[in-house]
Amino acid sequence: MGAVLKNCECVAEHLDEVAADTGCLVRLVTFSRLTALRVYRGELPGYMTDGDDRLSASSPELKRLVRAVTAGEPLVELCEQMTPAERRAAAEDALDALMGHLPLVEGLDETETLAELCCQVGAVVIGWSSQAAPMAERELTEAWQQYQFGQREAGLRGTGADAVALLLGAVLHHQARTDEVTTDRIRELVFTRALPVLKDPERSEEILRVFVAPPETDPFIAPIKRLARRDRAFLADLCSHARHLLALHVEHCPYGLRESGHECTVEHRLEAISGGSQTPVSTPAPGALGEGRRVVLPRIGYREDRPTEGAPEGYPDDHVWHINVDRILLTRWDAGIARWNESISEDSSISGTPPYDHETGLEQFACPACKNQESFLVEGRWGDPLTLHCSCGVTIMSPVDGAPDDLGHCLLQRLILCEADPAYAARRLMPPLAELQEREQNRRSFRSYLGPESDTVALAEAIDLEQDDLAQALAAGLRPRLPERHGGNALTLLLLEITYALSAPAVRDSDDGQRLARAVHAFLADLKQESDRWAPSRQPVPDRLQLWRDEGGPQVLQDAWERTVEVAGSRFEQYQVRDGRLSDGCAALTLALYLLAREGENSVEQISRDEVLALMGLEGTGVTADAAAETTRRWGARLQALGHDLNAGDDPVARMWQHLRTDVHVDSYSDKQQPALLVGLTAVLGPHSVYNIRF
Numbered sequence: 143m144g145a146v147l148k149n150c151e152c153v154a155e156h157l158d159e160v161a162a163d164t165g166c167l168v169r170l171v172t173f174s175r176l177t178a179l180r181v182y183r184g185e186l187p188g189y190m191t192d193g194d195d196r197l198s199a200s201s202p203e204l205k206r207l208v209r210a211v212t213a214g215e216p217l218v219e220l221c222e223q224m225t226p227a228e229r230r231a232a233a234e235d236a237l238d239a240l241m242g243h244l245p246l247v248e249g250l251d252e253t254e255t256l257a258e259l260c261c262q263v264g265a266v267v268i269g270w271s272s273q274a275a276p277m278a279e280r281e282l283t284e285a286w287q288q289y290q291f292g293q294r295e296a297g298l299r300g301t302g303a304d305a306v307a308l309l310l311g312a313v314l315h316h317q318a319r320t321d322e323v324t325t326d327r328i329r330e331l332v333f334t335r336a337l338p339v340l341k342d343p344e345r346s347e348e349i350l351r352v353f354v355a356p357p358e359t360d361p362f363i364a365p366i367k368r369l370a371r372r373d374r375a376f377l378a379d380l381c382s383h384a385r386h387l388l389a390l391h392v393e394h395c396p397y398g399l400r401e402s403g404h405e406c407t408v409e410h411r412l413e414a415i416s417g418g419s420q421t422p423v424s425t426p427a428p429g430a431l432g433e434g435r436r437v438v439l440p441r442i443g444y445r446e447d448r449p450t451e452g453a454p455e456g457y458p459d460d461h462v463w464h465i466n467v468d469r470i471l472l473t474r475w476d477a478g479i480a481r482w483n484e485s486i487s488e489d490s491s492i493s494g495t496p497p498y499d500h501e502t503g504l505e506q507f508a509c510p511a512c513k514n515q516e517s518f519l520v521e522g523r524w525g526d527p528l529t530l531h532c533s534c535g536v537t538i539m540s541p542v543d544g545a546p547d548d549l550g551h552c553l554l555q556r557l558i559l560c561e562a563d564p565a566y567a568a569r570r571l572m573p574p575l576a577e578l579q580e581r582e583q584n585r586r587s588f589r590s591y592l593g594p595e596s597d598t599v600a601l602a603e604a605i606d607l608e609q610d611d612l613a614q615a616l617a618a619g620l621r622p623r624l625p626e627r628h629g630g631n632a633l634t635l636l637l638l639e640i641t642y643a644l645s646a647p648a649v650r651d652s653d654d655g656q657r658l659a660r661a662v663h664a665f666l667a668d669l670k671q672e673s674d675r676w677a678p679s680r681q682p683v684p685d686r687l688q689l690w691r692d693e694g695g696p697q698v699l700q701d702a703w704e705r706t707v708e709v710a711g712s713r714f715e716q717y718q719v720r721d722g723r724l725s726d727g728c729a730a731l732t733l734a735l736y737l738l739a740r741e742g743e744n745s746v747e748q749i750s751r752d753e754v755l756a757l758m759g760l761e762g763t764g765v766t767a768d769a770a771a772e773t774t775r776r777w778g779a780r781l782q783a784l785g786h787d788l789n790a791g792d793d794p795v796a797r798m799w800q801h802l803r804t805d806v807h808v809d810s811y812s813d814k815q816q817p818a819l820l821v822g823l824t825a826v827l828g829p830h831s832v833y834n835i836r837f
Contacts, residue, residue, distance in 0.1 A: 157237070161230035164221045170233060171207045171217070174240040176357060184255025186212070186354050190239065203232035204239075213351045214367030257315050258356045259328050263408060264310030268303045271387045275442065276477040278390075282306065282383045289369070289376055296369045299362035306384045308363060312353035313339050313346060313384070329409035334392055340385040343377045396436045399527075399539035437510045439528055439540040439550050443475040446552040450570050453524040453555075454562035465520040465561045469625070470507040470553070471642060473635060476627070494716065500629030504638050511536040515625045520557050528554040565652035567643040572658060574636055579665055586672075590810035592720050593676025594669060597631050602670040612659045613644040637662070679722070683714040686725040690732075695794035698746070702735035705746045709837040710826060722806070726822030730802055734758070734823075736795065737777070740784050751827065751837050758823050770816045774803050777819065 160166045178186055190208045203224065210220050221229060254262075271279055286302025298305075313336045317323075323331050339345055347370055355363050370377040391411050398404025453459075479501045486496045506515040512534035519531040528550035530538040540550020559566040585591055594602065605619035616637055622628055628638060640662055649655045678686075684707070691703045706728050719725050734754045735746045742748075759773050778788055781799060790796040802819040826835060 157230055157233050160233045160237075161226060164218055164229075167221055167229055167233055167236075168217045170240070171204065171236045172211060174236040175208050175211055177240055179255075179354065179357065184257040184354065184356065191352075201231040201235045203228045204235040207232055207236075209352070212354055213371070214364030254325065255356070256318055256323075256325050256328075257311070257354060259325055260315040260318060260331075261307065261311030261356055261359070263314055263328070263331070264307040265303075267310060267387055267391060267411075268307045271390065275387070275390055276481070278383070278386060279303075285379050285383070289373075289379075293369065293373070297365045298369065299365060302383070304362060305366050306380055306387070308355060308359065308366060309340075309346065309350060309380050310336075310384050310388070311355070312350045315353060316349045329407065329412065331408045333388055333406045333408070333411070334403075335405070337385060337388060337392075340381045340388065343374065343381045346381050347371060347377055393541055394438050396438050396539075398541070399436055399438060400542050402543050435511075435536050437536050437538055439530070439538050440510055441540070441549045443477060444549050445473045445475070446549050446556065447570075447574075448547050448552055449555045449559055450573055451559060451566065454559060457524075457562070460523060462521065462523055463558050463561065465557055467518050467520055467557060469516055470518065470557075471504055471624075471639060472507050472553075473502060473504055474627075475502050476629075479629070500631065502635065503627040503629035504624070504635045505627040506625040509534060509536060509538060520554065522554050522558075524555065524558060525551070526554060527551060564646065564648035565654040567646065567649045568652065568654040568658040571636065571640055571643060572654075572661065575640075575658070575661055575665065578633055578636060582669070588810075589807065593679055594673050595631075598633060598669060599673045599680070601633060601637070602666060602673045605666055607663060607667055607670070612663060613641055613650065616641040616662075617645075679719050681719045683717045683719055683724050683728070684711050686719050687711055687728055690729060690794075690798065693794040693797065698739050699732070699736050699795060701746045702732045702739065705735055705749075705837075706732045710833075710835050713833055713835065721810075722818065723822055723825040726802065726806075726818040727824075727826030728822070729798055730819045730823045731826060733777075733795070733798055733802065733819075737780055737784070741780065751835075754823075755827060758820070758827075767816075770820055774817045774819060778803065 160170060175186070175190070178190055186208065191205055191212070207217060207220065210217055224232070282302040286298075286305065289296070290298045314331060314333075316339070317336050318328070318331050321330075321332065321335070339349065350367060350370060370380065392398070392404070392406045395404065395406040395410045397410045398406060479499050483498045483501065486492060486498060489496075507518075508515045509518075509532040512532060514532055514534060517533055521529040521531065525546075527540040527542050527544055528538070532538060540548065544550055556570070559570075582594075593599075601619065606615050609615040609618075620628075620634065620638055620641060622638055622641065624638075624642075628635075630638070640658065644650045644655060644659060650659070687703070687707060691700070691707075694700075710728050710731060714724050714728070717724055731754065734757050735749050738744070738749045738753055738757060739746045757777075759776070778799065781795065782788060786793055786795050786799070788796050788799055802822070803817050805815040806818045806821055808814045808816050808821055825831060826833060
């Protein structure tokens, strides 16, 4: 550079040296390109990139190298493919451009360029999605890791969010230049015009390839561009995620809630993507009569079933409903609780039953702007999107182009049906109740069925069906936490809805309300009966062993029980009886200790585990029915030899034997059966037992 400034004759010799050194040429071209970006505010001038401009001063070789840097191509390999004359021409023009740029760099405007602003907008769009659409963020992370670790040779750096933000930045930058949006008017940039481009991966790749990203993104931008050019599946995934997140912003824009094909701008979404804690609320356009402050109806995580009936009869199709509602109950899946449960499942420091929380709950709808949960005015025709007026002056709306089964349409139809006939609040709950009843009956037909689930048992025991008022009985048993969120399983949430429905006299006193009450009463009575039938299976294993032990018997049997509790019982303190394997195994171990001690005239402490296994004679699940029957016959004969009547009802040893010789299923997926004696001992002492009982 000094030689150039002094117009020294040795410049030609130095250019030959630069052209001969590939690394030096790469650095010269790269530095010349960076200074051009400084001079031209983040854009590359046409004389350095436009291959069709034959009148520009730069050689085709320099333009080719500059375009390669922008596209993320390996510059060293490209230089090695060029002839010495081509490399010298590129070096000469790169040096000329650099010398022309350097005097202009000092004192230039340091404000952000259009490319930098577009990349920042892309980044905050992605950042917003982590809260608004956590599942989309997770899918993006998983997809990125598949490419990052599945194609290590690509050298991908950063995260999936970085890659999608880069693609969004490139597409938004292209749109900004197309619409002649400058840096000081970036808020006018229209999001929705970028969506068609993202639907075309080939067009997106062309834009990404020529996009001059901010220099600070260079460490991870080149591998992304190279892989997008080589792997169309990777590019299609990036476009799909970018399009989905951009579409979410458009759907959540409060300015387009009643506009089909609304053009959402950065200005409209500025409050949301800037990380503000307040829900974005539109401001009325100047001179727009009747237009107030609007906010989009939240829908992430909410579920509203389609109505079970059509439009109410007796009203014209264009009838506009105005409905005052005290509260609106909605079911919502909580992504935060889901992440918490996932963290708990991966925490190895937690012992016992992990403290999972219910991810789905019933809650009162709250105005997104002021958090009010009471007194709303609902407005709309059947089939319209929802319009909900809050006392704070904000109107909550669902998008006009939403699907017929989206939250807004279904919720409005539910409220209209309840306004036309309050008894609909009872009728709409009959199908889900029947579905739960059918599901419960189906569970009972499975081999693995071991009684009602613990949550169901708790409900059955908490609700007093002797009360005359079912709604009061349900409220006393459920103890609703509304207006706060009330989490629970499907039965709990349905009973909560039934409680609130039957608490309204117009619903409770109707024929449909009474029919619903009778159906709920019958269902809960059946659950209570089933819970009582399976109550013994919910006993802790030590309690079941104590019941057997309390039946008495000879001293040797009591000693055997004491020995069993000592070596095995303490391991099962946290276990319930359930299918009976563990309790049967402990009873069989007690009987084995008793039998061997009596036959050998020894104390039970002298009996070893190997002796019990030898008495067992087989591994339980791997034997034939004949072998199992022979083992049972042999045990019975030895007990008879000790003077026991195996059919006696007043002999504790005989009663235990009568229980253990009964055939039970070996597993929950086949019809194979064996005596409880062998199944239990195999579970407790077998070679594949996980309990590691040694004595």
